[in-house]
Amino acid sequence: MKLSVIIVSYNAMDFLVKCLDSLQKHLPEDSEVIVFDNNSPDREIENIAENYPSMQFILNPENLGFGRANNRAVSLAKGEWVLILNPDTIVYQDFFPALYIYADSVENLGAIGVRMLDGNGDFLPESKRNIPSPYASFSKLFSWFNGVGKRYYNETLQPNENGKVEILSGACMFMKKQVYEEVGGFDEQYFMYGEDIDISYSLLNLGYQNYYLGEVYITHFKGESTVKDEKYLKNFYGAMEIFIEKYHKPKNPFLYYIMLAGLKLKHKMEKLKLKK
Incomplete structure (x- = not known):
């Protein structure tokens, strides 16, 4: 077949x-x-x-x-x-x-x-x-973030x-x-x-x-x-945490913890939006 x-x-x-x-x-x-x-x-x-x-x-x-x-x-x-x-x-x-x-x-x-x-x-x-590099990840999570490097979406x-x-x-x-x-x-x-x-x-x-x-x-x-609820947010941001721990933590622990802090902050921000 x-x-x-x-x-x-x-x-x-x-x-x-x-x-x-x-x-x-x-x-x-x-x-x-x-x-x-x-x-x-x-x-x-x-x-x-x-x-x-x-x-x-x-x-x-x-x-x-x-x-x-x-x-x-x-x-x-x-x-x-x-x-x-x-x-x-x-x-x-x-x-x-x-x-x-x-x-x-x-x-x-x-x-x-x-x-x-x-x-x-x-x-x-x-x-x-x-590839969700630290820069690409932050440009995806926070629209105000602007720097030098590939963005999350391929624009070439x-x-x-x-x-x-x-x-x-x-x-x-x-x-x-x-x-x-x-x-x-x-x-x-x-x-x-x-x-x-x-x-x-x-x-x-x-x-x-x-x-x-x-x-x-x-x-x-x-x-x-x-359905965009707390369960959805937990799965979504949990998946991103798994990825950065798997691929970024071994290469650069310092950047990993910065990315992890950014993910947790964004997760909390999205949870607050659900309660409005």
């Missing part, structure tokens, strides 16, 4: 149906779709599974988080290639052909990401990012251009299954958020190159299925 599309779902049933409908229309032959549901409270997932008999549904009895669930699903995948895809996305007719053509045209491929547009058709800058490529990038989005990530397994999949320390940054950086550390394909796009209803 050539391709396995992996979708980890959690309580986003309306979005998931739109995603699966788009895949039914445009999925190439010799492909499979594996939907791994992380014990969604909305049991509509059971009815959805019945409506897509050609797709494989795994209704897990507990919420494993994004990374662990993807790793379990990929371990069952039969495809030479895997596409990690969010349930709140829609793919279009030229999506899969463009991925294959571009993958054949580049060297030393780690993973490919594509141009993502939100529900209003606006470009999502997380489609292409830089235009949204509709193709080229090398450092960090891709886990909402849409295409790679060889063999490469996914070589890098160890997603780091299961993360429950949600940060896994895509980590695996992108790990691919670079193994000597692979990540690429951005701006010629095609998908719709990603980013954040529309996510």
Whole structure:
């Protein structure tokens, strides 16, 4: 089998149906779709599974988080290639052909990401990012921070251009299954958020190159299925803490503690906003 599309779902049933409908229309032959549901409270997932008999549904009895669930699903995948895809996305007719053509045209491929547009058709800058260095991290967390160095988002490529990038989005990530397994999949320390940054950086550390394909796009209803509450903030900033401890603390403990203090400050600021 050539391709396995992996979708980890959690309580986003309306979005998931739109995603699966788009895949039914445009999925190439010799492909499979594996939907791994992380014990969604909305049991509509059971009815959805019945409506897509050609797709494989795994209704897990507990919420494993994004990374662990993807790793379990990929371990069952039969495809030479895997596409990690969010349930709140829609793919279009030229999506899969463009991925294959571009993958054949580049060297030393780690993973490919594509141009993502939100529900209003606006470009999502997380489609292409830089390694979150101390400078890039502070420019992301604090809009007033300005210095010298790469910013959090990659600004060297235009949204509709193709080229090398450092960090891709886990909402849409295409790679060889063999490469996914070589890098160890997603780091299961993360429950949600940060896994895509980590695996992108790990691919670079193994000597692979990540690429951005701006010629095609998908719709990603980013954040529309996510409740922004204290649990969300804990997961988000907790993931960032894991990343900087893993990659920055060993190299420069002084900068690590500065970054950690900045993260904790920003986390507190966001929690205060929720109470207003």
